[in-house]
Amino acid sequence: MVSAGAARHKALFRRAASGLLKVFRLRAPKGRDKKIRLRLQMPDLDALLGAWLNEVVYLVSSGKIVPQKFVIEEIGLNKNGARLCASITGFKPGRGLKMREIKAVALHGLQIKKRGGRLQVSFITDI
Amino acid sequence: MKFQDMGGCRWELPREGEMRVPGLLFADKSMLPKMESEKVAEQVRNVACLPGIARFSYAMPDAHWGYGFPIGGVAAFRQEDGIISPGGVGYDIACGVRLIRTALEYAAFKEKIPALLNIIYSAVPAGVGESGPLRLDKKSIRAVFEHGARWAAGRGFGSSSELDFIEDAGCCREADPDCVSERAAERGRTQLGTLGSGNHFIELQETEEIYDEAAASAYGLFKGQLVVLIHTGSRGCGYQICEDYLRLMLSASQKYGIRLPDRQLACAPLASEEGRRYAGAMFAAANYAKANRQCIAAAIEKAVCAVSGMGPAQAGLGTVYDIAHNMAKFELHELDGKKKRFCVHRKGATRAFPPGHEEVPQRYRAVGQPVLVPGSMGSCSYVLAGMEQAMQLSFGSVCHGAGRLMSRSQALKQVKGGQLREELAEYGVEVRAASLRGLAEEAPCAYKDVSMVAGVCESAGLARKVAKMRPRGVIKG
Numbered sequence: 001m002v003s004a005g006a007a008r009h010k011a012l013f014r015r016a017a018s019g020l021l022k023v024f025r026l027r028a029p030k031g032r033d034k035k036i037r038l039r040l041q042m043p044d045l046d047a048l049l050g051a052w053l054n055e056v057v058y059l060v061s062s063g064k065i066v067p068q069k070f071v072i073e074e075i076g077l078n079k080n081g082a083r084l085c086a087s088i089t090g091f092k093p094g095r096g097l098k099m100r101e102i103k104a105v106a107l108h109g110l111q112i113k114k115r116g117g118r119l120q121v122s123f124i125t126d127i
Numbered sequence: 128m129k130f131q132d133m134g135g136c137r138w139e140l141p142r143e144g145e146m147r148v149p150g151l152l153f154a155d156k157s158m159l160p161k162m163e164s165e166k167v168a169e170q171v172r173n174v175a176c177l178p179g180i181a182r183f184s185y186a187m188p189d190a191h192w193g194y195g196f197p198i199g200g201v202a203a204f205r206q207e208d209g210i211i212s213p214g215g216v217g218y219d220i221a222c223g224v225r226l227i228r229t230a231l232e233y234a235a236f237k238e239k240i241p242a243l244l245n246i247i248y249s250a251v252p253a254g255v256g257e258s259g260p261l262r263l264d265k266k267s268i269r270a271v272f273e274h275g276a277r278w279a280a281g282r283g284f285g286s287s288s289e290l291d292f293i294e295d296a297g298c299c300r301e302a303d304p305d306c307v308s309e310r311a312a313e314r315g316r317t318q319l320g321t322l323g324s325g326n327h328f329i330e331l332q333e334t335e336e337i338y339d340e341a342a343a344s345a346y347g348l349f350k351g352q353l354v355v356l357i358h359t360g361s362r363g364c365g366y367q368i369c370e371d372y373l374r375l376m377l378s379a380s381q382k383y384g385i386r387l388p389d390r391q392l393a394c395a396p397l398a399s400e401e402g403r404r405y406a407g408a409m410f411a412a413a414n415y416a417k418a419n420r421q422c423i424a425a426a427i428e429k430a431v432c433a434v435s436g437m438g439p440a441q442a443g444l445g446t447v448y449d450i451a452h453n454m455a456k457f458e459l460h461e462l463d464g465k466k467k468r469f470c471v472h473r474k475g476a477t478r479a480f481p482p483g484h485e486e487v488p489q490r491y492r493a494v495g496q497p498v499l500v501p502g503s504m505g506s507c508s509y510v511l512a513g514m515e516q517a518m519q520l521s522f523g524s525v526c527h528g529a530g531r532l533m534s535r536s537q538a539l540k541q542v543k544g545g546q547l548r549e550e551l552a553e554y555g556v557e558v559r560a561a562s563l564r565g566l567a568e569e570a571p572c573a574y575k576d577v578s579m580v581a582g583v584c585e586s587a588g589l590a591r592k593v594a595k596m597r598p599r600g601v602i603k604g
Contacts, residue, residue: 047377047390054370061363062314101324101604103218103366107373108194108391126194126218126366127325127535 010072029094048082053105146175151183173388179209188583189530195391198475206468212394215472221416222360223451230443233333246430253604254561259320272304275414279421293449303407315364320422324604331600338592342494361416448497452527479513479525505571511590529577538573560603
């Protein structure tokens with residue numbers, strides 16, 4: 001179970017991704033620098049957070065990038081639900097990448113809650 | 128929560144609220160408090176709220192908390208008004224087990240177990256991020272999705288004569304590679320023939336006890352025999368397909384007005400385009416899993432020949448059975464006196480067809496389909512046989528293993544991997560593990576008593592015990 005909290009959605013999404021990264025226990029030889037930009041659209045913010053985290057799972061698991069910095073450029077609601085623009089900077093892993101296998105971030109119980117003026121979320125990684 | 132004792136290890140959860148059918152738990156009375164505290168009963172009730180569900184929402188005796196559906200959950204949905212849900216199958220689509228028999232006696236082969244483990248451990252990549260011996264191009268991965276174990280056998284991984292002893296004869300014909308995303312295909316290209324991590328394993332086992340001589344004889348099992356059990360699934364491509372379609376199903380659930388008690392139960396009508404596409408992709412992942420186990424089995428058989436100095440025929444190598452325990456399948460079942468088509472979701476549950484069923488291989492048709500039930504590496508595993516009653520009681524379904532008793536983090540707090548390896552060695556179990564931490568997470572104390580689970584299945588009339596095997600060598604990812 002990974003938990004994250006923040007005052008605003010942008011910071012919450014960033015911290016949740018950083019928390020997820022710790023679960024991977026990555027040991028990655030450094031390759032060339034890399035930046036990946038993402039755009040996501042989902043029915044609501046909870047689903048958007050799930051999709052964002054699972055993008056990170058995919059990118060790390062498939063060796064596309066070892067993230068060092070998450071930047072949430074834009075997040076918000078529109079007539080189709082919730083959308084996100086973000087960038088991930090880091091490096092392409094070299095040979096000998098080691099990590100824990102994470103199948104996915106489960107949607108079960110993934111709900112952004114507001115407590116005492118702060119946004120909080122807990123999520124489960126399927127290992 | 129009130130359970131009504133229906134007798135025969137069956138406990139009903141009466142309909143209430145938005146439940147469309149009652150729940151039915153197969154359990155010993157002593158298992159109920161744990162199932163309740165772990166919210167298995169609550170999850171059974173949530174599944175019972177989904178459209179088109181028939182008879183009951185079920186939990187097998189190894190059931191434990193899962194995401195959305197409980198692990199050990201079974202639900203059959205009517206073709207005409209039912210749904211299909213990626214969460215009812217799980218992330219590791221078609222994760223399953225294959226049992227390989229040999230003609231070798233464990234006692235005579237005992238000294239060679241470490242050498243055999245070493246060869247298998249180097250031939251079958253285990254652990255995270257490990258890629259396999261194959262690099263599949265786009266055309267080949269498509270062929271794997273389409274033809275499953277048949278593709279592997281056609282390329283020299285094992286024998287085509289063994290395909291009859293794989294569920295669906297090694298290939299789900301409903302697979303549609305066009306429904307698999309580029310991402311999922313990409314993740315599958317380098318992982319064929321790999322074990323993975325988590326609870327996946329290869330075990331060298333000794334057949335310790337035979338309960339049903341006729342069935343054991345049909346399956347080619349005898350007391351004292353060396354057998355090999357493989358547990359793995361569709362690897363990264365299966366996880367990706369599940370994730371791809373869960374996203375799609377969240378929108379589809381809204382579109383079709385399906386109220387979800389839990390997001391992980393996101394689903395679409397079987398008749399919808401979204402439902403049809405998920406089914407096509409899921410069957411493609413199932414074919415990948417079958418091909419994966421076929422490749423691993425071929426590597427194991429080669430290792431047995433190398434260590435024993437015998438050829439495959441002399442070593443008596445053959446597949447007892449290969450079956451998935453995370454799947455949704457279209458099956459004909461009788462309801463209200465009529466045969467109807469259902470989509471039976473089994474998440475951490477095994478299909479168990481009875482004697483005489485046309486899906487059971489001809490060689491086993493008189494005794495019923497083999498059901499492979501792995502226990503923990505410190506206990507034992509069982510081979511069961513499907514029984515007629517299961518068709519009425521559980522849409523021909525039974526348990527899939529011991530079921531977890533504690534989470535991985537709980538297990539890590541109690542067990543040290545190095546110490547566990549030594550303890551298992553004292554108990555007569557040699558271990559090769561990619562990670563000691565991973566080994567500790569899978570400690571025997573983290574699992575329920577598999578003998579009790581198998582006993583409940585037998586008492587409930589779902590399946591009968593055929594053989595019990597004791598692990599002697601374990602490879603963990």
